[in-house]
Amino acid sequence: MMNEKPKMHFTDKYLLAPTNPITVNLIGAGGTGSKMLTGLMEINESLLALGHPGLQVRLWDDDLVTSANLGRQRFFECEVGLQKSVALINRINRCIGSNWKAETVKFVKDNAGNLPENARATITITCVDTVKARFGVAEILTELNEKRSYFRDSPKYWMDFGNSQYSGQVILSTVGNINQPTSQKFEPVKNLPFVTNEYGELLIQSEKNDNTPSCSLAEALEKQELFINASLAQMGCDLLWGLFRNGMTPYKGFFHNLKDFRTVPIPIA
Template identity: 55%
Template sequence: MKTKAHFIAPELLNPTNPIEVCLIGAGGTGSQVLTGLARMSHSLIALGHAGFQVSLWDDDVVTEANLGRQLFAASELGLPKASALATRCNRFFGTGWKAVCKPFGKADNQRATIYISCVDSATARFGIADVLKGMGSERRYSDVPRYWMDFGNGRENGQVILSTIGDIEQPTSGKFETVGSLPFVTDEFTEMLLQADIDDLPSCSLAEALEKQDLFVNSTLAQMGCSLLWQLFRNCITTQRGLFLNVAGFRAAPLPV
């Protein structure tokens, strides 16, 4: 029996221009994922690839409770999270990435090839899914929506799941059973998302925030999710489309294609 695998959309392997990436959420996970994308883009460029062009979406501002668990400094208190992170990233890596200090929604018509969501509610995920499904049938010369990677976590556990936006044509393979369509997290794990969608009040301190989310669950999840994306670009193929993580038990379970 052949192993199921997904081959990357061919136009992402050697693009003329940087690949448009839309990162939604600049909190505990999003701030870590942005750094991972910058490192990935820098490395891809060194390998002859065009790299990424990222837009970071978030309408929140930096508060005292964010310091320590999220990648913000005391000097950034009161600043929009997206602006603070994008500015720092651009200065450090020499990128020209942009901050969008408002929620992601249908009215913005933000087109990208890869969408990455690091949001904290099922409502936000279903909203993103609605936008992306509306884009799935559109086909333009550039910036065709191809992938959605969603990060989500609780206090000590989390998951990252890669989905395709529409069906991606696969090559013929004698070794693998190729899969061109990976389901949306909102379609496959609807009940899990709805059960976990508890509306918490904002944390007023770091100590209170740590009662809701462990210090390293976001960064660990971000590193593993970025590694999945990196391997997809480097190897052009993946047999895994995500993972489930538990930092308390030091366990990670891959989600096969």
Template identity: 60%
Template structure:
């Protein structure tokens, strides 16, 4: 009887056994990004305990904290008026002794099409709330993939986390192909499609989210459920953690619906 092989993507060889902390760029420090950063701190601490060099995280966001952000997002009343990225990074660095960086700019190309400075990383995680930002990020990562040669910070993966009021998704993609080992047990996949390449047409035709800043927490809760962001952040972090811990993954993402408490993994190769 012929045995069906399990679809698997193996983690990039260098990231599986790095000699330096893995550079991670998080784009967006709002509802999802602010919760994800705490999860990344936990991943970093756990990796260090496993004698792994850990993560070097840079958080990009040009927004400042307002009253509407306190409570639903991970910000305190005393932090109002500060840049979101700086408030989070300062807090986490004090807590865990890391030297992570805050960049109070938008992750976007300039008017001449030049990519942002100091934007090289192995893993990018987008927590933005617009369709346009995802296409912008995809374009920047495509440009970055053509540079840096065998540099340790050459872009390898992009994890996009997004949501509506009650639903959301996380899509892990490779930027280019990741060399896979020969396996008799698994069917390996060197390339994982991005949210833009797979769902680009649907994204463009979908109804645009209202991105007008909320004036209060009550108003923001009418747009997004209280726990949708934190649930998306933890599912995305779990996907990354298991990829680091086992060096492989059977899933390249997930869909979530908090109204009926259902989550569904997206298998590699589907």
């Protein structure tokens, strides 16, 4: 009896050798998103050092910085009252001389059902706090995939971050099928399902009824531990970095519990 080949997803070849920077839509600039942006900056600088064109990031968030965001999110006292996306993107651009963009609106369809401008990106990363927002992103990506073209920013991947007070998860999905090479060693997997398809019922059941914004940092810490967002962001960045650096991944995400320091990878099935 022959042993089954281990399953592996091979990175879309466009990510590995593009002629232009890889476009990224980062949706949400809060506890996870603000730290994920720093990780994307580090990935970008590392890719450039390796001769890759790097990343072109667009950050989406319609919220303003409040005093409750200080400490747990990557904001400072002098930024209170500013648009979150603008404050973070300006800081990154000043730091590395990039031309990344800020969007001060939600990543949603308008009342007429039209897609948001600049919705198309090779990689979409969601750091949102509601199930409704995730299903909205899934709908937009599905529509973009149905209108798939050969433009350089044709959507390829969706990485979703979610967390509760002590724990969280990161799920990597493909937008449609990704062409895979033949392999004698591995069983290539061309499709990684959306988080909304695979864990939709679980997301709905786990969503809390009270999403009222915190009025202070102390109140915010009662809802989410100080380092759960940063911990998830770092590990998620490593998963994304592996797509570029290794050209393949045997995992499509992980479940992470910071309270007892346990992480369980999710193998590709």
